[in-house]
Amino acid sequence: MSAPQPAWLTEGAPHVWRPYCQMKTAPAPLAVARTQGARLILEDGRELVDGIASWWTACHGYNHPHIREAVERQLSLAPHIMFGGLAHEPAYRLAARLAALLPGDLDHVFFAESGSVSVEIAMKMALQYWINRGVAGRTRFLAFAGGYHGDTLATMTVCDPDEGMHSLFAGVLPAQHIAALPVDTASEAALDALLARKGSEIAAIVVEPRVQGAGGMLFHDDVVLARLRKAADAHGVLLIFDEIFTGFGRTGDLFVCQGSGVVPDIVTLSKSLTGGTLPLSAAIASRRVFDAFWSDDAGAALMHGPTYMGNPLACAAANASLDLFETGAWRADVARLERGMAEGLAPLRDAPGVVDVRTLGAIGVVEFDTPVDIGGLCARFVAEGVWIRPMGKVVYLTPPYITSDVELERLTGAMRKVLGGG
Numbered sequence: 253m254s255a256p257q258p259a260w261l262t263e264g265a266p267h268v269w270r271p272y273c274q275m276k277t278a279p280a281p282l283a284v285a286r287t288q289g290a291r292l293i294l295e296d297g298r299e300l301v302d303g304i305a306s307w308w309t310a311c312h313g314y315n316h317p318h319i320r321e322a323v324e325r326q327l328s329l330a331p332h333i334m335f336g337g338l339a340h341e342p343a344y345r346l347a348a349r350l351a352a353l354l355p356g357d358l359d360h361v362f363f364a365e366s367g368s369v370s371v372e373i374a375m376k377m378a379l380q381y382w383i384n385r386g387v388a389g390r391t392r393f394l395a396f397a398g399g400y401h402g403d404t405l406a407t408m409t410v411c412d413p414d415e416g417m418h419s420l421f422a423g424v425l426p427a428q429h430i431a432a433l434p435v436d437t438a439s440e441a442a443l444d445a446l447l448a449r450k451g452s453e454i455a456a457i458v459v460e461p462r463v464q465g466a467g468g469m470l471f472h473d474d475v476v477l478a479r480l481r482k483a484a485d486a487h488g489v490l491l492i493f494d495e496i497f498t499g500f501g502r503t504g505d506l507f508v509c510q511g512s513g514v515v516p517d518i519v520t521l522s523k524s525l526t527g528g529t530l531p532l533s534a535a536i537a538s539r540r541v542f543d544a545f546w547s548d549d550a551g552a553a554l555m556h557g558p559t560y561m562g563n564p565l566a567c568a569a570a571n572a573s574l575d576l577f578e579t580g581a582w583r584a585d586v587a588r589l590e591r592g593m594a595e596g597l598a599p600l601r602d603a604p605g606v607v608d609v610r611t612l613g614a615i616g617v618v619e620f621d622t623p624v625d626i627g628g629l630c631a632r633f634v635a636e637g638v639w640i641r642p643m644g645k646v647v648y649l650t651p652p653y654i655t656s657d658v659e660l661e662r663l664t665g666a667m668r669k670v671l672g673g674g
């Protein structure tokens with residue numbers, strides 16, 4: 253039925269351990285030869301419109317010439333330079349630009365390579381903030397049901413208990429406080445009560461602001477963030493915004509911490525930071541957090557330094573991506589995609605099993621009453637010429653911002669056809 257597989261796939265498949273995958277039963281992956289714009293071009297010549305932007309990274313589309321030129325230029329100058337004791341322009345320029353873009357005094361940028369590691373660093377900063385200030389016992393975190401902050405061991409503890417596999421790893425992972433987001437007065441009172449009882453053992457509150465992504469594309473109002481800021485201040489705990497998914501325009505604001513008017517003490521960024529070209533992340537601390545490490549005591553320093561920290565190629569890509577954001581064109585594109593998805597997905601409200609259809613910025617979500625058959629749906633979407641990979645109960649779109657109206661119609665049309673139930 254399908255075209256023969258390329259040799260590299262059949263030879264490599266027994267050796268590649270794939271992500272989130274029961275290797276025994278999962279369908280074979282699709283072989284991609286190259287990417288262009290909003291499209292994946294398969295080895296067999298088929299072209300798919302990418303509705304996921306490679307896990308929310310390729311915000312400007314693939315192979316953007318401005319980013320490619322910047323990376324090529326940097327590759328000819330220096331591919332990598334250790335960050336201990338040495339400095340280079342791409343990282344230093346990027347840090348200054350991020351500090352200028354972020355609100356308040358979120359001014360101190362610590363680079364890493366992946367989102368999970370930047371969350372680990374933010375958690376470590378929060379723990380040591382209290383140690384350095386001579387406050388004992390603030391060793392735990394408060395996070396939220398529906399949250400996702402990464403797959404490494406410490407970040408698993410602040411994920412939703414199911415997503416973070418808390419029961420599977422009970423006894424291995426330290427137990428954190430997992431609460432409901434304060435979306436109404438009852439949950440706000442419950443959060444306040446929890447903080448009144450346990451606040452003195454909590455180093456920081458960790459939240460994905462405005463949209464909980466991997467937990468199911470769950471949206472909440474900015475008033476929730478204002479409540480968290482208020483509760484954090486009332487109980488003297490730090491507030492960490494994980495903007496790895498929401499950052500760089502995805503929800504319609506460049507950052508939620510800027511658009512919502514609620515400024516955290518630490519923010520994490522990754523996914524779209526390099527426009528989806530190279531792995532890079534950052535944990536960015538406010539002056540208050542940074543100042544707790546500023547000391548004549550060497551022991552008060554942040555003892556962290558990933559080998560590829562501040563990689564020049566990745567930072568060059570991120571600077572080029574920021575150039576593209578500076579043109580402002582993304583705003584109109586995100587608004588256009590939001591309208592297109594709202595219209596294109598609306599008919600699915602009446603489809604079998606659908607409990608909600610929602611859009612925000614360049615995020616379009618169709619939620620079902622039960623978990624969907626991911627492999628089966630992926631195959632049907634591929635037959636319609638689109639790449640859409642559902643997650644749990646949601647089938648969603650997070651397309652590149654440059655996705656054309658015609659390409660967007662291909663995505664929403666495929667959703668209507670495959671999910672519409674006739």
Ligand SMILES: *Cc1c(COP(=O)(O)O)cnc(C)c1O
Pocket residue numbers: 366367368369371400401402403460465466494495496497522523
């Ligand atoms: C993807 C994601 C992470 C983890 O990033 P990785 O680069 O996969 O380690 C953490 N937090 C949020 C909100 C994410 O969406």
